[in-house]
Amino acid sequence: MAADLNWAIGGEAGDGIDSTGKIFAQALSRAGRHVFTSKDFASRIRGGYTAYKIRTSVDEVQSVVDRLDILVALTQRTIDENLDELHDGSAIIYDGERSWDAEIPEEMKGIDVPLKSLAEDAGGAIMRNIVALGAACEITGFDVEYLDESLEKRFGGKGTQIVENNKEAARLGQEYVQEHYDVGDLGYDMETTDNDYVLLNGNEAIGMGAIAAGCRFYAGYPITPATSIMEYLTGRIEEYGGHVVQAEDELSAINMTLGAARSGARSMTATSGAGIDLMTETFGLVATSETPMVICDVMRSGPSTGMPTKQEQGDLNMALYGGHGEIPRFVVAPTSITECFWKTIEAFNLAEKYNTPVFLVSDLAMSVTEQTFPPEAFDMDAVEIDRGKLVDDEEVQEWLDSQGRFRAHAATEDGVSPRSIPGTTDGAHMSTGLEHDELGRRTEEQEIRVQQVDKRNRKVETAKNEEEWEYREFGNPDAENLVISWGSNEGALVEALEYLEDEGVDVRVISVPYIFPRPDLTDEIEAAEETIVVECNATGQFADVIEHDVLTRVKRINKYTGVRFKADELAEEITTKLTEEVPAQ
Amino acid sequence: MSSDVRFTDFKSDKQPTWCPGCGDFGTMNGMMKALAETGNDPDNTFVVAGIGCSGKIGTYMHSYALHGVHGRALPVGQGVKMARPDIEVMVAGGDGDGYSIGAGHFVHAVRRNVDMTYVVMDNRIYGLTKGQASPTSRSDFETSTTPEGPKQPPVNPLALALASGASFVAQSFASDALRHQEIVQKAIEHDGFGFVNVFSPCVTFNDVDTYDYFRDSLVDLQEDEDHDPNDYEAAKEVILDSEKEYQGVMYQNENSVPYNEQHGVTEDMSEIPDGAPEDAMDLVREFY
Numbered sequence A: 001m002a003a004d005l006n007w008a009i010g011g012e013a014g015d016g017i018d019s020t021g022k023i024f025a026q027a028l029s030r031a032g033r034h035v036f037t038s039k040d041f042a043s044r045i046r047g048g049y050t051a052y053k054i055r056t057s058v059d060e061v062q063s064v065v066d067r068l069d070i071l072v073a074l075t076q077r078t079i080d081e082n083l084d085e086l087h088d089g090s091a092i093i094y095d096g097e098r099s100w101d102a103e104i105p106e107e108m109k110g111i112d113v114p115l116k117s118l119a120e121d122a123g124g125a126i127m128r129n130i131v132a133l134g135a136a137c138e139i140t141g142f143d144v145e146y147l148d149e150s151l152e153k154r155f156g157g158k159g160t161q162i163v164e165n166n167k168e169a170a171r172l173g174q175e176y177v178q179e180h181y182d183v184g185d186l187g188y189d190m191e192t193t194d195n196d197y198v199l200l201n202g203n204e205a206i207g208m209g210a211i212a213a214g215c216r217f218y219a220g221y222p223i224t225p226a227t228s229i230m231e232y233l234t235g236r237i238e239e240y241g242g243h244v245v246q247a248e249d250e251l252s253a254i255n256m257t258l259g260a261a262r263s264g265a266r267s268m269t270a271t272s273g274a275g276i277d278l279m280t281e282t283f284g285l286v287a288t289s290e291t292p293m294v295i296c297d298v299m300r301s302g303p304s305t306g307m308p309t310k311q312e313q314g315d316l317n318m319a320l321y322g323g324h325g326e327i328p329r330f331v332v333a334p335t336s337i338t339e340c341f342w343k344t345i346e347a348f349n350l351a352e353k354y355n356t357p358v359f360l361v362s363d364l365a366m367s368v369t370e371q372t373f374p375p376e377a378f379d380m381d382a383v384e385i386d387r388g389k390l391v392d393d394e395e396v397q398e399w400l401d402s403q404g405r406f407r408a409h410a411a412t413e414d415g416v417s418p419r420s421i422p423g424t425t426d427g428a429h430m431s432t433g434l435e436h437d438e439l440g441r442r443t444e445e446q447e448i449r450v451q452q453v454d455k456r457n458r459k460v461e462t463a464k465n466e467e468e469w470e471y472r473e474f475g476n477p478d479a480e481n482l483v484i485s486w487g488s489n490e491g492a493l494v495e496a497l498e499y500l501e502d503e504g505v506d507v508r509v510i511s512v513p514y515i516f517p518r519p520d521l522t523d524e525i526e527a528a529e530e531t532i533v534v535e536c537n538a539t540g541q542f543a544d545v546i547e548h549d550v551l552t553r554v555k556r557i558n559k560y561t562g563v564r565f566k567a568d569e570l571a572e573e574i575t576t577k578l579t580e581e582v583p584a585q
Numbered sequence B: 001m002s003s004d005v006r007f008t009d010f011k012s013d014k015q016p017t018w019c020p021g022c023g024d025f026g027t028m029n030g031m032m033k034a035l036a037e038t039g040n041d042p043d044n045t046f047v048v049a050g051i052g053c054s055g056k057i058g059t060y061m062h063s064y065a066l067h068g069v070h071g072r073a074l075p076v077g078q079g080v081k082m083a084r085p086d087i088e089v090m091v092a093g094g095d096g097d098g099y100s101i102g103a104g105h106f107v108h109a110v111r112r113n114v115d116m117t118y119v120v121m122d123n124r125i126y127g128l129t130k131g132q133a134s135p136t137s138r139s140d141f142e143t144s145t146t147p148e149g150p151k152q153p154p155v156n157p158l159a160l161a162l163a164s165g166a167s168f169v170a171q172s173f174a175s176d177a178l179r180h181q182e183i184v185q186k187a188i189e190h191d192g193f194g195f196v197n198v199f200s201p202c203v204t205f206n207d208v209d210t211y212d213y214f215r216d217s218l219v220d221l222q223e224d225e226d227h228d229p230n231d232y233e234a235a236k237e238v239i240l241d242s243e244k245e246y247q248g249v250m251y252q253n254e255n256s257v258p259y260n261e262q263h264g265v266t267e268d269m270s271e272i273p274d275g276a277p278e279d280a281m282d283l284v285r286e287f288y
Helices: A017-030 A076-081 A115-121 A125-140 A144-158 A160-180 A202-212 A227-233 A250-262 A273-288 A316-321 A336-353 A365-369 A395-399 A446-466 A487-503 A520-528 A541-550 A567-581 B023-037 B054-060 B072-084 B094-100 B103-112 B157-163 B177-189 B212-216 B231-237 B279-287
Strands: A005-013 A032-041 A046-058 A068-073 A086-094 A109-112 A199-202 A215-220 A243-246 A266-271 A295-297 A331-332 A357-363 A370-373 A431-432 A471-474 A480-484 A507-512 A514-516 A528-537 A555-558 B046-049 B062-069 B088-094 B115-120 B167-174 B193-199 B218-220 B247-252
Touching: A005 A017, A005 A076, A005 A125, A017 A032, A017 A046, A017 A125, A017 A144, A017 A199, A017 A331, A017 A370, A032 A365, A046 A076, A068 A076, A068 A125, A068 A446, A076 A086, A086 A125, A115 A160, A115 A431, A125 A144, A125 A160, A144 A160, A160 A202, A199 A365, A202 A215, A202 A227, A202 A295, A202 A336, A202 A357, A202 A365, A202 B115, A202 B279, A215 A227, A215 A250, A215 B072, A227 A243, A243 B072, A250 A273, A250 A295, A250 B062, A250 B072, A250 B103, A266 A273, A273 A295, A273 A316, A273 A357, A295 A336, A295 A365, A316 A331, A316 A357, A316 A514, A316 A541, A331 A336, A336 A357, A336 A370, A336 A446, A357 A365, A357 A487, A365 A487, A395 A446, A395 B115, A431 B054, A471 A487, A480 A487, A480 A520, A480 A541, A480 A567, A487 A507, A487 A528, A487 A567, A520 A541, A528 A541, A555 A567, B023 B054, B023 B088, B023 B115, B023 B177, B023 B193, B046 B054, B046 B072, B054 B062, B054 B115, B072 B088, B072 B094, B072 B103, B072 B115, B088 B094, B094 B103, B094 B115, B094 B157, B103 B157, B103 B193, B115 B177, B157 B167, B157 B193, B157 B231, B167 B177, B177 B193, B177 B247, B212 B218, B231 B247
Parallel strands: A005 A068, A068 A086, A086 A109, A215 A243, A215 A266, A266 A295, A295 A357, A331 A357, A431 B062, A480 A507, A480 A528, A528 A555, B046 B062, B046 B088, B088 B115, B115 B193, B167 B193, B218 B247
Antiparallel strands: A005 A046, A032 A046, A032 A370, A199 A370, A331 A514, A471 A507, B167 B247
16 A cells, blocks of 8 residues: 555644644545545534544545644644654644644654744634645645645635635745745655545435435434434435424434335434434334334444444444334444445335335444545446335225225235325325234234234345345455454454554454344354454444354454544454454353 | 215224213314315325324224324324325324323424324323323322322413414314314314314213313303404413313414425425436535
């Protein structure tokens, strides 16, 4: 892989850290460089430490690493928080005119730029971060004109004067460094390419996937880190005849979604763990009324309010087992940002093919991370829509009983019943959370109860056989060491393979996007000498499931600090874990 | 279905299991008649029912229907109407469903003013669980869980609605069939959230708020020529009058603009293309 550069800007919440970082990421993307971003942030509007980090290379990057080359520090805490990642020769851009005395570690290069004064020269102190970006361009040998493009995109709507002032601010920063420092010896040289990339995060990919899939209705209640799906859809879904509604709570959100779904709209709600708790009330109803809908859980650190702005994959058991009674459902967990797009589309198709709720499980790390992709990675022509057994005025006739009543819960061979929506002549029927007969009418007759339970479970069996529940695979397929992961750890694992290869450790990586139904990994685990399951939680919820499937013990790597896995860290953990004793049977 | 819909078309072939004499029979009949009278048919009507005795209505009526989770009938109904403005939506529930577990949704449904009808079968008691206090029970009403009465004032659902910005507030009595039907019909015809609290006596567990009590005490606003439903102040006075029980349309905002119109939500969302929307690549290009 070509050399990567790790850049960050940090300060207090409210300092414009996020938008500055995004502007720089966009500029790098415009220059045909790959970008992978991450954020350190707290659950507050102002104050506290926050940072936006960018890893960039001309090759694909899909993980963060424990190394920081250039840091724009607006506060001393920014430096202190990142001491572990800074190294000999790291450059730290700071404003020496500000009240704090920056303590720059000796082995690092302090680049003192009067950010505020220069910004004022360009038209306003508010642009001090842009001055810092200009300085960063100079240090890295990155053409400031790419930054211009990004500034135009960001500020274009605010008028040419604002754009020009920002461009000027960037140039003042660049020139200042040019005049006062010799940065050549730092050795950064940012290559560019002619490639066109798009830059987006996992939640944007989910929102875009939803629109592509024909989702027209979204109800939600704001919650970190799911809100940005709602924000993405707002203002866009209307262009396609859809609507976003902010409900009074998650109880309402899921029930509005249910209503829209029952009236024939492809519908979705998204939330995070605390909201899923409330929505659990309605899971059973969605399943027994056989309503197709997508419920998205962008996981964050729990339990209770936990660490709302931190990463965790702690809701797997909730997605698999949440709710009283036995609830048929599908659980899909995209493993990358592009997969957030494709799996969302698949989730809508699965929901309608099997009249079943589909849990789309993502996580905080993926929701805030922006990554570059060639636009073809989201090829809209490849999107397929399958509405399952949705019947029209004619087809409905095949499903009427002898008295002309629609058999909405007909106990078919494959377990999938026809679905009629309001407005379909002769399709009127009742659905309920009570156990019911084929017509949807309440019953407690044993025979019918068993018929309906079996029918609902049969749908899942049909899906198991009809659909492809494949895993994604990386590394050496014949390696004796097997590492299994689910959800967003894939990128870090794929990059960890390079470190492991350097160490001479041969590894096969299996990344599983389907939690239920899921691929049977018995053969793969039996073929391996060692199996490790990697996940961002303390107890190893996926490892438990795998052990249960395969009836064997696996080793586990668990991280529950609230921070996602990093590639180099994972490589080290895997190497260590391989030398440990196999846990007792 | 053709336009010659009769109210019996809204009747399912399931016989109600309500206690003989239950107010819910009359409430439901009036709803069915009002639906037929306003030109609806079962295939373009969606009935959402809550949990409790009232919740059984979805089974006894014939239409597209969902019998949902306790207290959440209103959100379901709003979802239906937002996705399908062409469908007539009627939500029915009890006083427990609407004013206790679902009280939060009631306030916000009223605010949103979605063009639908909400009929609450208010019997001032929890009947299906065999006689406990409801949010509209009198403060001295003795029940198995409140032996000395709830000792808290009953919720005034009409006032709650008005305070939440209601555009249509009405009350009817299940036993006064003609007036009940007329009032529900007005709620259906109203452009916005048509809320009707129906006195629907429980003959088994409530020996206070009985048919006789309502017959004797009910004041019909129709007989009061001075009452103008468009007059907010007059509505307030009637609604906050704790001395009397009223039936009729207390308040109707003539300038009500329903949610879908307010938000430009006019399309039938059930219809989507076979693949991604034609210009969907524009969504990708936004991320350049």
